[in-house]
Amino acid sequence: MSQAYFIAGTDTDVGKTTIAAGLLRAARLQNLSTLAAKPVASGCEPTPKGLRNSDALALIDESSIKLAYEQVNPFTFEPAIAPHVAAREAGVALEVNVLLGLMRQVLEQRADFTLIEGAGGWRVPLSGHAYLSDLAIALKLPVILVVGVRLGCINHALLSAEAIARDGLPLAGWVANIVDPRTSRLEENLASLAERLPAPCLGRVPWLKQASAEAVAEYLHLDVLD
Structure with missing residues (x-):
């Protein structure tokens, strides 16, 4: 039976891709x-094959089902800014229906474990x-x-969970x-x-000097997912 999840973060730079790759x-x-996709990515590098995003490439590395890069990360923008601003500057319209069709093609691959990562x-x-x-x-x-466990994370996490519930989606896990090993009162938080x-x-997942997918996976437990 295939499982598919949407990966969201409490903020930017909380390690969504690091955790997604570990999962x-x-x-x-x-x-x-396994299969994963990142429909929209800013902060991409020019290459001979076009713009490439390091997060999307990390997801491809951990996907046993291989798709073309453009299927995994269809919308790429070079500046590391908010995607809607990058899209506007590039003259690109980010339409939900277009993204929906593209991500359904990913889900139709029917991998045992699929992740769609947000931004x-x-x-x-x-x-x-x-x-x-x-x-x-x-x-x-x-x-x-x-x-992303750091000062202020409780508020960010609870507000995100409330928004997800209000939008009618189940929170499968967290x-x-x-991300900040010096966080005061870590255990209490x-x-x-x-x-x-x-x-x-x-x-x-503790702060890791080398946060490879292999290292992160040691701290994750899929068995608690429904």
């Missing part, structure tokens, strides 16, 4: 086929009054929330990714998150 590696270690936090604008969260809603995917977030914790 994919954990699934592969269970002999599951930034939950309510990232696309164009007009549309948001990237509208894509998750249209796909009807349960959400895995990556909590991951504590310790983690306990507060566990008490208040309405979903199981898939793992607590």
Whole structure:
């Protein structure tokens, strides 16, 4: 039976891709086929083959089902700025219906474990009054929330969980990714998150000097997912 999830973060730079790659590696270690996509990415590098995003490439590395880069990351923008601003500057319209069709093609591959990774936090604008969260809603995917553990993370996590619930999607689980190892009262903060977030914790990932997918996977537990 195939499982598919939307990966969201409590903010930008909380390690969504690091955790997503770790989840994919954990699934592969269970002999599951894997596939991931990142529909929109800014902060891309020019290459002879076109713009490439390091996060999307990391997801491809951990996907056992191989698709063309353009299928995994169809919308790429060079400046490392908000996607809707980058798209506007590039003269590109980010339409939910277009993204929906492209991501359905990914889901139609029927990998055992599929991840669709967002950009930034939950309510990232696309164009007009549309948001990237509208894509998750249209796909009807349960959400895995990556909590970047640092000062202020409890508020960000709870507000994100509330928004996900209000949008009608289940929170399948969350991951504590310790992005600031010097966070004061770390254990108390983690306990507060566990008490208040309405979903199981898939793992607590410490700050790692080399946060490879293999290293991260050791701290993640897929068995708590429905």
